[in-house]
Amino acid sequence: MRADTVVGMTRIDTRTGGAAVTVRGLVKHYGETRALDGVDLDVREGTVMGVLGPNGAGKTTLVRILSTLLQPDSGQATVAGYDVVLQPRQLRRVIGLTGQYASVDEKLSGWENLYMIGRLLDLPRKDARTRADALLERFSLTEAAKRPAATYSGGMRRRLDLAASMIGAPAVLFLDEPTTGLDPRTRNEVWDEVKRMVGDGVTVLLTTQYMEEAEQLASELTVVDRGQVIAGGAIEELKAKVGGRALRVRPADPTQLRPLAAALDELGITGLATTTVDTDRGDVLVPILSDEQLTAVVGAVTARGITLSSITTELPSLDEVFLSLTGHRASAPQDAMPAEDLQEAAV
Numbered sequence: 001m002r003a004d005t006v007v008g009m010t011r012i013d014t015r016t017g018g019a020a021v022t023v024r025g026l027v028k029h030y031g032e033t034r035a036l037d038g039v040d041l042d043v044r045e046g047t048v049m050g051v052l053g054p055n056g057a058g059k060t061t062l063v064r065i066l067s068t069l070l071q072p073d074s075g076q077a078t079v080a081g082y083d084v085v086l087q088p089r090q091l092r093r094v095i096g097l098t099g100q101y102a103s104v105d106e107k108l109s110g111w112e113n114l115y116m117i118g119r120l121l122d123l124p125r126k127d128a129r130t131r132a133d134a135l136l137e138r139f140s141l142t143e144a145a146k147r148p149a150a151t152y153s154g155g156m157r158r159r160l161d162l163a164a165s166m167i168g169a170p171a172v173l174f175l176d177e178p179t180t181g182l183d184p185r186t187r188n189e190v191w192d193e194v195k196r197m198v199g200d201g202v203t204v205l206l207t208t209q210y211m212e213e214a215e216q217l218a219s220e221l222t223v224v225d226r227g228q229v230i231a232g233g234a235i236e237e238l239k240a241k242v243g244g245r246a247l248r249v250r251p252a253d254p255t256q257l258r259p260l261a262a263a264l265d266e267l268g269i270t271g272l273a274t275t276t277v278d279t280d281r282g283d284v285l286v287p288i289l290s291d292e293q294l295t296a297v298v299g300a301v302t303a304r305g306i307t308l309s310s311i312t313t314e315l316p317s318l319d320e321v322f323l324s325l326t327g328h329r330a331s332a333p334q335d336a337m338p339a340e341d342l343q344e345a346a347v
Contacts, residue, residue: 020045020172020203021066026075028061028227035061036072037227048194048204050218054326058227059207060100063176066205067097080171093121096165100177103161106150110141110160113149114167121168128167135163139193155186162193173197175206179213191216211319225326238321245313246320247297250283252307260284263304267296276324283310285320
């Protein structure tokens with residue numbers, strides 16, 4: 001943790017075990033809706049924690065609370081040793097935030113955007129200029145440094161936004177859907193930059209709907225659904241929860257999807273995970289651990305008189321882990337925040 005990042009400020013030292021982010025029992029209500037319902041989370045220093053969840057799961061609400069844009073209704077959270085409720089001003093000096101959409105001032109040039117943010121963070125003029133120049137070069141924006149941000153492409157704006165989040169050399173960086181809308185080449189460039197940041201010691205909390213992005217960047221994952229953490233751990237650990245392999249069993253008659261899933265559930269072979277009906281693909285996902293279980297699946301289908309159009313064996317992907325744990329595909333947009341809370345967050 002960068003205890004010397006801020007001078008003359010006292011931290012509440014609640015750090016344990018090298019955790020850069022510690023969350024306990026975090027709750028946030030929007031009327032009758034519990035966006036967060038007792039979330040616990042630990043992010044180790046110098047790592048990337050990927051936070052996955054379907055639309056409305058509470059991912060963006062969590063990021064906004066941890067970055068001091070919202071206050072929780074109850075619970076406690078510390079980031080870089082600071083309490084998010086009691087020490088918001090100090091905390092803002094040691095974190096960076098990149099949201100789903102670029103938030104730069106389009107009337108200013110790229111260089112002016114970075115310099116302005118540096119000065120707002122109380123960097124001396126010389127340091128703000130030096131930092132702006134270095135980040136523009138690091139994000140391949142030097143040639144466009146003097147151009148208004150309004151003339152930048154979407155990918156350039158995203159890189160500028162990421163550079164802006166780094167101007168204060170943050171100890172912890174929050175990335176909320178950082179590559180939304182980017183082309184594959186620019187997305188890879190952002191991934192490379194995030195990896196470089198982590199190599200420099202930055203801790204990253206990443207929300208994403210891209211399974212490939214999570215596998216590329218995250219060392220650990222937390223899966224949230226309906227405001228609660230439902231699974232967590234290393235990627236391989238989560239894959240193990242749905243079995244070493246997966247069967248995709250497709251009935252010839254689509255109306256047999258539910259009866260097929262019921263027949264397979266009755267086998268009781270899937271351990272902690274259950275069969276999942278994938279209506280989009282018209283098949284049932286069945287986690288298995290052995291060839292004997294594969295044989296049992298075929299036997300159960302035959303006994304029920306269900307005709308199959310296909311049955312395939314494949315290794316589980318992160319997308320299938322997500323689907324098995326939540327019952328949803330990770331393809332919906334981020335959870336929304338009511339307008340009154342957006343106004344509150346902007347103050």
